[in-house]
Amino acid sequence: MNGVGIELDKVDVIHGEKLVLEQVTLTFPPGETTVMLGPSGSGKSVLLKVAGGLILPDRGRVYLDGKNLHAMSERENQSFRRSNGFVFQDAALWANSTLFQNMSLPLRFHYPAMSEEEIANRIKRILDRIGFKENLSMRPADSSGGERKIVSFVRALVAEPQYIFMDEPLGEIDHQIGEQMLELIREQKRAGKTIIIVTHDPMLTSQLADSLVVLQNGRVIEHGPLSAVVRSTNPAVEAILTRVLSEASTFDGSILDILDSGAEM
Amino acid sequence: MMVARIGRWVIQRTKGFLYACGFFFQVVRASFRFARHRQLGYRVLTLQVLFTGVEAVGVVSVLALALGAVIIIQGLSLLPQFGQGRLVYIILITVITRELGPILTAFIIIARSGTAIATELGNMVISHEIEAYLSIGVDPISYLVVPRFLGVTLSLLILNIYFNLFGLAGSFFVSALIRPVQFVDYFRELLVNLQPADILSSLIKSLAFGVIISTVATYNGFRVSQSSTEIPQMVIKAVGQGFVLCVVADAVITLIYYLR
Numbered sequence: 040m041n042g043v044g045i046e047l048d049k050v051d052v053i054h055g056e057k058l059v060l061e062q063v064t065l066t067f068p069p070g071e072t073t074v075m076l077g078p079s080g081s082g083k084s085v086l087l088k089v090a091g092g093l094i095l096p097d098r099g100r101v102y103l104d105g106k107n108l109h110a111m112s113e114r115e116n117q118s119f120r121r122s123n124g125f126v127f128q129d130a131a132l133w134a135n136s137t138l139f140q141n142m143s144l145p146l147r148f149h150y151p152a153m154s155e156e157e158i159a160n161r162i163k164r165i166l167d168r169i170g171f172k173e174n175l176s177m178r179p180a181d182s183s184g185g186e187r188k189i190v191s192f193v194r195a196l197v198a199e200p201q202y203i204f205m206d207e208p209l210g211e212i213d214h215q216i217g218e219q220m221l222e223l224i225r226e227q228k229r230a231g232k233t234i235i236i237v238t239h240d241p242m243l244t245s246q247l248a249d250s251l252v253v254l255q256n257g258r259v260i261e262h263g264p265l266s267a268v269v270r271s272t273n274p275a276v277e278a279i280l281t282r283v284l285s286e287a288s289t290f291d292g293s294i295l296d297i298l299d300s301g302a303e304m
Numbered sequence: 305m306m307v308a309r310i311g312r313w314v315i316q317r318t319k320g321f322l323y324a325c326g327f328f329f330q331v332v333r334a335s336f337r338f339a340r341h342r343q344l345g346y347r348v349l350t351l352q353v354l355f356t357g358v359e360a361v362g363v364v365s366v367l368a369l370a371l372g373a374v375i376i377i378q379g380l381s382l383l384p385q386f387g388q389g390r391l392v393y394i395i396l397i398t399v400i401t402r403e404l405g406p407i408l409t410a411f412i413i414i415a416r417s418g419t420a421i422a423t424e425l426g427n428m429v430i431s432h433e434i435e436a437y438l439s440i441g442v443d444p445i446s447y448l449v450v451p452r453f454l455g456v457t458l459s460l461l462i463l464n465i466y467f468n469l470f471g472l473a474g475s476f477f478v479s480a481l482i483r484p485v486q487f488v489d490y491f492r493e494l495l496v497n498l499q500p501a502d503i504l505s506s507l508i509k510s511l512a513f514g515v516i517i518s519t520v521a522t523y524n525g526f527r528v529s530q531s532s533t534e535i536p537q538m539v540i541k542a543v544g545q546g547f548v549l550c551v552v553a554d555a556v557i558t559l560i561y562y563l564r
Binding site: 054088091092093116117119120121123124125127129131132133134144145147148149194198204 | 344427428431432433435436437438439440441442530
């Protein structure tokens with residue numbers, strides 16, 4: 040892949056009086072999977088939205104392949120949007136649309152010439168892989184949290200994006216479907232997509248992450264290849280890795296051992 | 305200390321005003337492009353016209369009939385005592401066509417659609433639906449605001465025309481139950497007294513009110529940022545600002561009408 044990917048340069052985000060992100064400088068190289076970790080309220084979701092161009096930073100810049108993301112022409116912006124998919128933490132489905140309409144809107148919007156049959160086939164292919172068989176004419180309000188998350192996941196992948204942003208993609212998902220979704224993410228990774236994930240899931244982290252970003256109070260305290268970050272001697276990093284990942288862990292072994300096994304894969 | 309506080313207040317207000325002007329400019333620009341570009345917003349536009357226009361027909365009809373009938377009955381009771389019986393037609397046109405038709409229709413739309421639009425958009429902000437649109441490249445101004453802007457403006461224009469027809473013609477039949485007037489006399493006098501400037505003034509008012517109500521409602525809906533408790537606050541602002549701006553615009557257009 041060409042280009043330098045997504046770069047954040049001295050980004051600050053302020054909500055009211057609170058500095059949510061402070062002087063964040065990061066690069067998400069093309070084709071790489073980055074996992075962001077940090078305690079709740081550390082600014083991970085905001086950082087994900089800043090990298091995806093959904094939140095305009097109060098200070099600093101965001102670049103996509105060297106171009107300022109917020110100063111792009113409409114054509115360049117549409118091209119970027121066509122090539123990205125976003126899984127929101129709370130699914131963020133459009134309440135007045137059916138589940139099918141939610142999943143199909145990216146295709147209808149970016150590919151107006153695409154036939155209804157092709158749209159339905161594309162959605163069905165992904166749903167079949169996941170094993171999701173619910174009635175797609177339901178509204179989001181009639182669905183469970185897990186079902187909404189699956190629809191959000193399909194909506195993000197249906198247009199075959201190059202950049203994929205995921206906020207707790209397997210949250211509220213049962214183990215069996217989670218395994219299928221994990222396999223789909225692995226496929227995206229193998230296909231050379233740029234993936235940025237916010238998660239507390241140690242297995243997801245160990246199996247997918249090329250690099251880790253560790254956040255604390257809106258600041259990046261460690262960033263680098265998975266193998267380097269899990270062996271960090273910084274006690275704050277070690278404490279966060281252990282604490283954050285154990286929140287969602289059901290494993291008996293050491294969290295750092297699990298991550299370390301991923302780093303050696 | 306006091307000066308600093310006043311200064312901050314002025315700066316905040318100025319910023320807010322300039323931001324609202326920028327929002328309005330974006331909406332107008334996107335509206336001109338709405339018909340030219342392939343749009344997903346036609347469904348939203350249709351639903352908006354249905355909700356704002358069609359569903360408000362009942363309440364507008366009742367109001368127009370009652371108002372027209374009251375003017376006719378009062379006018380025909382009082383004015384002949386002063387030898388000015390024919391003034392009732394001028395009063396009917398002044399009140400229904402030029403003044404109360406547009407403003408009452410606007411008040412109904414503020415209460416029904418202004419509140420609904422601000423609430424709906426505020427909820428969409430809270431549930432991150434706006435961010436979801438942005439993430440796939442759908443511009444919220446083009447997709448969510450412009451159809452509501454056009455739908456409310458178009459509906460208000462049509463409802464005002466409907467209000468006039470019902471108020472002027474329908475009320476004849478209501479008042480006929482109490483104080484019968486000759487059918488031919490009534491409509492001939494109305495047409496003689498109805499000037500093109502009256503119709504133009506009425507249409508301009510309803511267009512201006514439609515623009516104001518839809519812009520204020522969408523703007524305040526988008527001002528919700530994080531919490532659902534902000535939604536009623538913004539709805540109240542949308543209603544208050546809508547009423548005030550419509551009354552001010554009404555006064556300005558009426559002044560222009562008399563100064564021409």
